[in-house]
Amino acid sequence: MSPATFAAVDVIRTKRDRGELSKAQIDWVIDAYTRGEVAEEQMSALAMAVLLNGMTRTEISHWTTAMIDSGSRLDFTDLPRPSVDKHSTGGVGDKITLPLAPLVAACGAAVPQLSGRGLGHTGGTLDKLESIPGWRASLELPQIREVLTDVGAVICAATGDLAPADKKLYALRDVTGTVEAVPLIASSIMSKKIAEGTSALVLDVKTGSGAFMKDLALSEELARAMVDLGTDAGVKTVAVVTDMSTPLGRTAGNALEVRESVEVLAGGGPADVVELTLVLAREMLAAVGLDAVDPADALADGRAMDAWRRMIAAQGGDPDAELPRAQHTHDVLAEADGVLGEVDALAVGYAAWRLGAGRSRREEAVQAGAGVELHAVRGDTVRRGQRLMTLHTDTPERFDWALESLVGGYAVVDPAEAPAPPPLVHGRISN
Template structure:
């Protein structure tokens, strides 16, 4: 085999064999194929796609490029959750301790922020002292001890994905459903999980802006997982506006603490409960959605989920004083208000622009080497459907003196669409997709 032959085959829209895909991934991971040839292959896939069988073979080859974690020594069904990325998406911070407080074993290996979307690891690292770099041995020991562990991708897990993603990022080949699917699922299948709940975002703040594209991605992810012997379900959720109110690392931790104490924004609560209910159903075959939802709601309100989060922070070396008294956390030096320009109703927000504004003030990264400001962020004061009057506060920017707050405020102001008539309310969850197909979420009244 040669890279030239494989590139030419895919360029000519021919199907690659499993052996060809495995050889290509192994050779690239080992440094035997140069970046320029792999870039050509990625671009061929970007334009010509892959069959489902090819995508599955690619996923498994990337999974097998490193260690596949063996969690069989830990009793129980291991369930993780993955989001395709959104603005203000802090669900994992609440979901992981909530699920673990109900006896679900949660081995969560997360990522950093990507583009305009925030990353779970950056949020956790805003908690002073929180260590996301555990050895596999320590990861397994913590999982056995408290039932949940939240770390970053290690060098041993799917190293092919790490190399390929860096190359995709600089060759404009990120937005390819086969490549996205293989990237996500290779890491998840290497974690040693039995089941996976996926949050596939759709809307103007998501990588999948259109519903049909999101369904296509969800179908790929579910089918790959099921073909590898895992139970997988995907919730297709609304990302046409930021989730919750806080955008930015510590601001999102602080909002998560509000939810873990029984308060917080309704959209965060509802999405957390729905996703955790599916995790609980996977861990307890035969449990109904209503039963799972009710048990999740109880533990969110009775303090057990909050206590589990404290356990997570403790074993990861984080400063518990900020968890118990979040008001003592250092605030950003500057706050810049954003005001409505006219009377009416908020009918839409350009969520991508709001996410990019958060990156511009230091809450995310434009380049891999950029430093995160954990105190930087945006607090949304008015959501879609809210009535506003001219000069009402619609958002507030938390930033350092180095940031031109007025310029960022204008950018956020421009991201708000305010009109005379109130908009129709969009659902928070559009549907649930599993191996049987797409359906409405069970008992939709729970989300009202």
């Protein structure tokens, strides 16, 4: 049965005048826009009306379902393990997916982690893994299923037919000032995640200067909207709101973050990366009924590392290969004795991006070895002349540009003036 037909301008007027869009209107406008029947300027007007006037839970649910129905759905219910996915809204040094997926697999779950590339100051998981010689991001569905069955975890690019309406609408939002619309952010993320077909989902919603949502209340609003969407779709969904005011761990870059992730899998690594990996692992395992398993044990006894090595090898990578290193480095030194106060995540993220670790256009290449390495973190006592950071790049003419982004992004202060660090986890949202 073909969907009802509407006039695009009437749909726009409904939302402009703060009305509630019907399921039929939403189904039609998403389908017609995907096919090109609704013009870009019309969808731009509708997106702006959504930004200004919001959507009800019912509207967002219908919108998300229509986005999913624009493509295909995956189904992993026949796997020998229960499936669970994780999504992060992105941040600086957010390498958590890398140790998390094999860790959860080592504890008995299947993790089909369909990931993306970085744009701007937040790094992309696929860009990081592509710094491993031989590793490939693109897998066909039979290969994804094979790796999930054999290893329990796969990290790869999403197939092109998952929520194609989202890809088109995302590009439009990017150039029309409507990226920040919470209903559109929530439906964009959840349409792809629900279409992936996992039985459970854990969301890591970042808040702070280096996050997409910098305000805690807005981060919590987004987390609640996504949890509601997952619940409405029959996917057990939990959100953890975590801090992104300072970088996660001690690295922001591609190969730099892979190296740090391997340290975590080997039983070491920065305390905050280990803590958040375990927090999210426990949520994922509990969501699929495996909460009796302690993921800390799998880190300690080498099972998580074994799963990592098998996962990388299954996608053509060499887990023993030397990771790329940048050809040039520049040290940032402390200018006084004291305590390192705030280390602004956004400033470090922009520095890494400007050094070549990120891209400003989707077609741009990234440098595998570029990024920022932190030798001290917030709260550390430092001495004048001590290394605070090392900048890495293959193109040394980028150093001055990167250093500009760090101006005001960190400070060495008197110990009495050092601010108390915020909690790593701000809260948990579930139904």
